[in-house]
Amino acid sequence: MAPTPPRDEHDEYDAYAGLVEAGEETRWAFGSGFDDPLAGVDVSVPPGADGPALAAYCLMLGDDALVLAQRLAQWCTRAPELEEEVALANIGLDLVGQTRLLYARAAAADPSVVPTLPPGSPAPPEDRLAFFRGPEEYRCVWLVEQPNGDFAATVVRLVVFAAWRLTLLGRLRTSRDPVLAAVSAKGVKEVRYHRDYAARWLLTLAGGTVESRRRTEAALESLWPCVEELGRTDDVSERLVADGVAADPAAAFEDTSAFLHRLLEEGGLRVPTGSPEPAPGTPGGRLGVHSPWLGSLLEEMQGIARAHPAGRW
Amino acid sequence: MVTGVSREITGELVPEAEADPDLVRAHVAVGAVVDPELPMLTLADLGVLRGVEIEPTGRVVVTLTPTYTGCPALATMRADVRLALAAAGFEEAEVRTALSPAWSTDWISEQGRQALREHGIAPPAHVGSDAHDTSGSTSVDLVLMPRPPAPACPRCGATASREVSRFGASACTSLHVCTVCGEPFDGVKPL
Known part of the structure; x- marks a missing residue:
């Protein structure tokens, strides 16, 4: 690093003063410091638990959150009102935060899940997992991949997702993996706000104008086919449920359905028909089989990072 | 042996009775660091400062807990803690993360609440x-x-x-x- 040129200590008009404290690269711009989000946390895999399965599970939970966060970010400059734009961005930020911890946990539990980059790349494991995996390596559910649609569709998707994630994280607070348990306990507090935000909007739209109600009903019909996937189980979850590490997908889905049915009833909305029972083994996001929407979403999200794998941000 | 200062969940940071002067100095330096987004609050007032210790090697270990998991201020807090310790003469410092128990706004001190209001x-x-739900309950409310x-x-x-x-x-x-x-x-x- 080049020596910092001497500057007048008393120059109160120097806009750069304080941004370039000698030797503190981490402080050069607000929020840009990359350090291990699990620094000082004991990340050893609990005895009897399977490290690679734990990593795969954390990637599933992280991928769900990251892909929805990216969708929510697409509302920036497009939301109906400034307050809603801020709310959607804030919810996305919480989900990015959860993703970061879950990816870091996955990388610590099984370093082989982290994509290899050219030597000297400064990208931390979380960024490698976010930006250097293709759609077939993502394990998110179809619900989060779907395009935003109108505000009603975004609200419907968010309330379904938040209700489901809350039931998962609530159960994971007692996971045998203390890191996953701690991340979940924090997440529950955040996702409760997300679910309330979306639920209140759902009731507002349902009881609003003829047009807002029509759009809400149309959103429910179009997104409902993605709901069934949330209750499916998979090999990784099954093994980890038996180990006391993961949440039982079927039980979590039951609670999610109970909440959603109650909410729809409150809004005088009909539960869409035609949602089949969860079919075990059906190809879906957890097996790396995705809707076409994920590819274009990742292309937009990953383009710059992939063009500069050794870039410093 | 590690000399320690530990933070009670609702109490103030209290150095142990026979804390050495270095520890008190490190504690004062870290205690004065402010939140970058709410600069009227010190990290201690905000309730994110969980501990200041000095290891036998002289290295200072500070434990912080994140407020929201996605809060970008945490990286800045960590950097500011290191800067404050360096300015106080502690060259070797480590900032650790404590995820559990999860931060609650109940940990914002009375002094911090007054500063916010002002x-x-x-x-x-x-x-x-x-706020400190460690009951082991697996279900979450179905009601809003x-x-x-x-x-x-x-x-x-x-x-x-x-x-x-x-x-x-x-x-x-x-x-x-x-x-x-x-x-x-x-x-x-x-x-």
Whole structure:
């Protein structure tokens, strides 16, 4: 690093003063410091638990959150009102935060899940997992991949997702993996706000104008086919449920359905028909089989990072 | 042996009875670091400072807990803690993360609440037992959260206010308008 040129200590008009404290690269711009989000946390895999399965599970939970966060970010400059734009961005930020911890946990539990980059790349494991995996390596559910649609569709998707994630994280607070348990306990507090935000909007739209109600009903019909996937189980979850590490997908889905049915009833909305029972083994996001929407979403999200794998941000 | 200063969940940072002067100095340096988004609060007032220790090698170990998992201020806090320690002569410092128990706004000190109010930000209502939910309960409520009580206006003190948005300019705040003086204000969300 080049020596910092001497500057007048008393120059109160120097806009750069304080941004370039000698030797503190981490402080050069607000929020840009990359350090291990699990620094000082004991990340050893609990005895009897399977490290690679734990990593795969954390990637599933992280991928769900990251892909929805990216969708929510697409509302920036497009939301109906400034307050809603801020709310959607804030919810996305919480989900990015959860993703970061879950990816870091996955990388610590099984370093082989982290994509290899050219030597000297400064990208931390979380960024490698976010930006250097293709759609077939993502394990998110179809619900989060779907395009935003109108505000009603975004609200419907968010309330379904938040209700489901809350039931998962609530159960994971007692996971045998203390890191996953701690991340979940924090997440529950955040996702409760997300679910309330979306639920209140759902009731507002349902009881609003003829047009807002029509759009809400149309959103429910179009997104409902993605709901069934949330209750499916998979090999990784099954093994980890038996180990006391993961949440039982079927039980979590039951609670999610109970909440959603109650909410729809409150809004005088009909539960869409035609949602089949969860079919075990059906190809879906957890097996790396995705809707076409994920590819274009990742292309937009990953383009710059992939063009500069050794870039410093 | 590690000399330690530990933080009670609701108490103030109290150095152990026979703390060495270095520890007190490190503690004072770290204790003065402020939150980059709410600079009227020190990290101790905010309740994110969980511990300051000096290892036998002389290295200072500071433990911080994140407020919201996505809060970008944490990286800056960590850097500021290192800077403050370096300025106090502690070259070797490590900042550790504690994820559990999860941070709650109940940990914001009385002094911190007063400072928020003086700067036009409504302090959060108390969350209570749910803030430190370690009961092992696996289910979460099927009902929506009750609306938090309307915060008092930090400008005119009126207790009537309206929530404009539950999400504000930063991860930890919501937006309100005083129904008496009409001023908009931020409030820290109970968490």
